Amino acid sequence: MTLVALAVAAPVVPARAAGLPAKATTIVSLTFDDGDATHTAAARALERRGMRGTFYVNTESVGREGKLTRRALAALARVGHEIGGHTLTHVRLDELTRDEQRTQICDDRRTLVRWGYRPATLAYPFGAVDADAKAVVRECGYDAARTVGGLRHGGCPACPAAETPRPKDRYAVRTPSSVREDTLVRQMKQQVLNTEKSGGGLLPLVFHRVCDDCGLYSVSPKVLNEFLDWLAARETRGTVVRPLRDALNARYRPLPAG
Template sequence: MCSVEILRTESGCERRLAARRQQAVLACVVVCLAAVLLAPVLLTGRPPGPLVVSIEFDDGLADQFSVRSLLAEHRMHATFFVNSGRLDHPGHLTVAQLRALASDGHEIGGHTIDHVRLPGLRASEQRRQICEDRRALLALGFAVSDFAYPWGAHDSVSTELVRSCGYDSGRRAGGLVFPSCIVCPPAESIPPRDPMATRAPGSLHRSQRVPAIQALIRRAQKDGGWIQLIFHHVCDPCGEYSISRQDFSTLLDWLAEERDAGRVVVLTVRQVIRGENPV
C-alpha cells in the first residue's frame, strides 16, 4: 500500500509540474507576441503611422504623359526620373510635357544623361552622366533634388558622386521584398537607412498586375515605412516593363481608398527625403 501511495503522489506531482511547464511556455509565447506587436511603439514612442507610397516613373518615356490626368483625378503626385539627353527625342517626353507635369506639382528627378549603367565606367564619365544631367535639368527650370540609378546599378563611386553633385538621395532597384528577395524587409525606413541608395522593390513587370502590387503594399502596411513603386511604360502591352492605363487607373482607385481610410500616404520622393508631408 505504501508503494502504491508513493507512486500516486509522484504521479500527481508530475502532472502538476507538467501543467506548470505548459503555463510557463504559454506565458512566454504571449510575452514574445506582445513584444513583437509593441516593438514599433517601444522603439519610437508611437504606433507605426500609415505606409508612405511613392509613385515613380523612370526613363522619361512618352507614354507616361497619359497618366497626368489620372493622377490629377486622384489628387496624387508622382516622381518622374528622366534622362536629360533624351528629352524631345522620339519615344520620350518633350520638355514642354515635362514642364506641364512639373506645373501640376509632380517631381522631376535625374537619371543620367543617356541612361547608362554606371558601375564599370571611368569616374570622370560617371561624374559627367550624373552631374551634367542635373545641371541640364536645372537649366531647364526644374527643381532637381533626387536621383535614380539606371537599372538600379550603383557602386561606391556613383553613390558618392550623386551626393557631391547635389542630390539629396539616390534610388536603387531592390533591397525590399520582391520575387527575387523573399527575405528582404517589406519597406524602406523613414528616414532611409542610406539616402544615397534607397531600397525599393524591383521595377514592376507586366506580369505583376494590380493584385500583386496591392500585396506588396499590404505586406508593408503592418509596420509602416516607405515603398517606392517603379513604373516604366504605360500602355497596353508594349514592353516587358509596362502597365496598362486601365490597370494603373484601378491601382490609383485603390490607393485613393487606402489614403482616405488613413492607411496610406502618397508622397513624392522629395517630400519623403525632406520630411515634407502636406497632408
C-alpha cells in the same frame, strides 16, 4: 500635475512640411523612369486622384521620339510632380570611371537646373550603383537617390517589406523589383499591405512605360488605374502617396562649381 493633464500636454508630432497627415504611417512613392511619352497620361491618372509622382528623365533623350518633350515635362512639374535625374544617356554607372560618372550625373542635373527644375533626387539607370556612383551623386548636389530592388518581391521573399522612413542609405533607397507587364494588381496591393502590416514606412514603386502590350517593362493603363483607385482608398488607413523627394524630405542643393 495630474496624469490626465500630462497626457493632454503630451507633445503632438507636427505634421511634416510635406503636409503629411499626423497618422500617416505608410508612404507610397510612385516613380516613373526614363521620361517616356506615356508618362503624360500616367501623370493625369495620378492627378485625377489627387496624387503626385516622381518622374526620372534622361535629359539627352528628352524630346526624342517616344519620349516626353520639354513642354510635356514642364507641364508635369507645373502641377507638382517631381522631376528627378536619371543620367544623361541612361548608362550603367557602375561600369564607368568616376570622371564619366561625373559627366553623366552632374551634366544631366545641370541641364535640369538650366531648364528651371530643382532636382533633389536621382534614380540609378538599371538600379546599378556602386560606392563611387553614390559619392558622385552626392557631389553633384543630389540629396537622395533611388535604386531598384532590396525590398520584398517574388525574387526576394525574405527582404524587408518597406524602406525605413529615414533610410539607412539615402543614396541607395530600396524598392521592390520594377513593375512589369506580368505584374498583377494583386501583387502591387500586397506590397502596400505588407508595408502597412510591418508598421509602415516608405514604399517606392518603380514604373517604366504605361501602355498596352509595349514591352516587358510596362504596365497597362487599366492595371495602373485599378491599383490607383485601390490605393486612393487606403488614405483613410493612413496610407498616402507622395513624390519621393517629399517622402524623404530631400532638399535641393546648388550644383558644384564648374
